[in-house]
Amino acid sequence: MVNLEPPTRLEGKYAAIVVCFLLGNGCLFSWNSMLTIEDYYMYLFPKYHPSRVLTLVYQPFAVGTLAILSYNEAKVNTRLRNLFGYTLFFITTLLVLVINLATSGKGGIGTFIGICAISGGFGVADAHVQGGMVGDLSYMQPEFVQSFLGGLAASGALTSGLRLITKAAFDNSKDGLRKGAILFFAISTFFEFLCVLLYAFVFPKIPIVKYYRSIAASEGCKTVSADLAAGGIQTIPQGEEDLAQKQERKGNKQLFLENIDYLLDMFLIYALTLSIFPGFLSEDTGAHSLGTWYALVLIAMYNVWDLIGRYIPLLGFLKLESRKLITVVILCRFLLVPAFYFTAKYGDQGWMIMLTSFLGLSNGYLTVCVMTSAPKGYKGPEQNALGNLLVLFLLGGIFAGVTLDWLWLIGKGW
Template identity: 65%
Template sequence: MLTIGDYYYEVFPKYHPSRVLTLVYEPFAIGTMAILAYKDEKLNTRNRNLVGYILYFLGTLALLLLDLGTSGKGGLENYIGICVIVASFGVGDAYAQGGMVGDLSFMCPEFMQSYIAGSGASGALTSVLRLVTKAAFEHSSNGLRKGVILFLAISAFIEFLCIILYAIVFPKFPIVKYYRSKAASEGSKTVLADLAAAGITTPTEIGDDANNQVGRLSQKELFIKNIDYVLHLYLIYVLTLSIFPGFLYENTGTHNLGSWYAVVLIAMYNVLDLVARYIPLIKKIELKSRKGLMVAILSRFLLIPCFYFTAKYGNQGWMIMLVSFLGLTNGYFTVCVFTAAPKGTRGKCVG
């Protein structure tokens, strides 16, 4: 939705879409995730993730149908409808992303990096898709809307494929079955439905020690052990979301790129965010120190005055460079925090 902000600014010019939709999304995502984290040990992880993916698909399809049903008209009623759909994305995010991170925490840090890099890849792919669909209809009548309709249709189809892949293909990977069996043998009940979907009824394949709870932490102990990493993530995204996307759409002026300006800025952020999520694979430049992470993340707040003065006095080249650096630091620090944070299980990586 961030990548089609140019369309929503044309349809709802008075309602600040990039700012409002972000603010609508966040409380539903955080609130739902907090509730699910509290009840985590009683949840069926497989169902949780499927609910999230289904909400993604239905939400995107609803955006498409709403636009088609209203013929792309503005108005408060239609805007409220979009806000409701965005709220459902927040709930879906809490279900799917929170569930997948929990799922992979049973495994090993390398898998966590791969998942986070995958989320960065989805952002880059989305930006490429948006650039292509925008260019395809640039010179046609009502081309902006036509490009968005095609964009939403393709996105909904991809998300439908994600449901199928997670429900049918993912549980049957040998490495996934191994780690889920290991987690079950250590006392986890949240992976039992996943094992059943893969045709495993008990964790006996790797040794049945389901009553062995050694090494497992309570929710309170795990939270306390990770409290500084929680703060790290909070500070990373407080800064990122204070600039991206609202500031980029509303406070960077108009330049030679015209209607492409904000779309290009979003694309550059997403591409550099993706690149940065692979940098920690180079162990020599991976930042693991807790104090080092805090100092580096706090120093990132110097970007705020940089963006202010660049928007006021700089040209589009400087802004593109600055947005790229924002994405670079966002991706790098996110991966460093998630892979360095202590995990609640004993699992180690295997070949």
């Protein structure tokens, strides 16, 4: 029998919040490291638009993989899915180091193709981890989803901070850009390995996590069996499992129709954000007094304010919960497109930094408002499925955004 007794005083809640934050950080730490050293890749591959191409390569793998996983979500072993994702992050991050060392930091089309292949690997890993974790956490407490999303943003803020430090440390040294990049990916490789250990041995044994997974199992969720076993909980006997499976569960199509506004909200948030960040900010903001620091400062400000935005909804009176109002705010956010265009053309760097900060703040805030509001009112298996759908539309929005980002190059040549 599965023990459905709630843990005393929600035992392990804060430990779960911390681990969710670290796992969220690990989900995008490697990818954000690659984005944050765009100045190094721009130096190595000046003719290949790496800030745009690497993101464009990443997205088809992420969206395609997650579409397959979301369609088969009810049959996928969540534990194996997430462990595979974090392990792939570890291996691909290590490969970035190997390629750099093997080529002695030289550019060329061969090296660029290798980096693009690794970018595709990041996309596959992201689809496994981000969809799997958000789906898994959606039937637990909203604070867990919020903490995981906060970790996603923190990975950007942390990598930006590290990049500014490494640039300052190595700016005047020979091969300074390369040394900073190597240090970056050495840290990323270690952290991804840490996330594998956290998910494999720590997270499934936290009492409150075991409790919510037990509830989900009793409601017919088959994806949690391996995680329950890892946490030392016996799975449901066959007779009770058959009874649980007979409980009515809404399919993906019905969940899609009931939550189409939330799903489109996620798509639109990230379509706008990625049409500006990082490609436009890396290449199209002109020359300013900050020189080579300018793009790094913009990316850092975006990441820091994205992180801050994800914690604003913790103040209940500042959280948007009206479905219609959330959609209206997201549509109004598209006014940032002309704002960025005219600021890049006529404004100074102060205005651009302010706009970029607002882009990050609104992105983080609206993401958490949608992600924590949408799964309410459903059973565990349905919340898991809806979490996967939300991340699928999020990644679809990113794919659309990085494609639209190329429109900024119209009239500028290649």
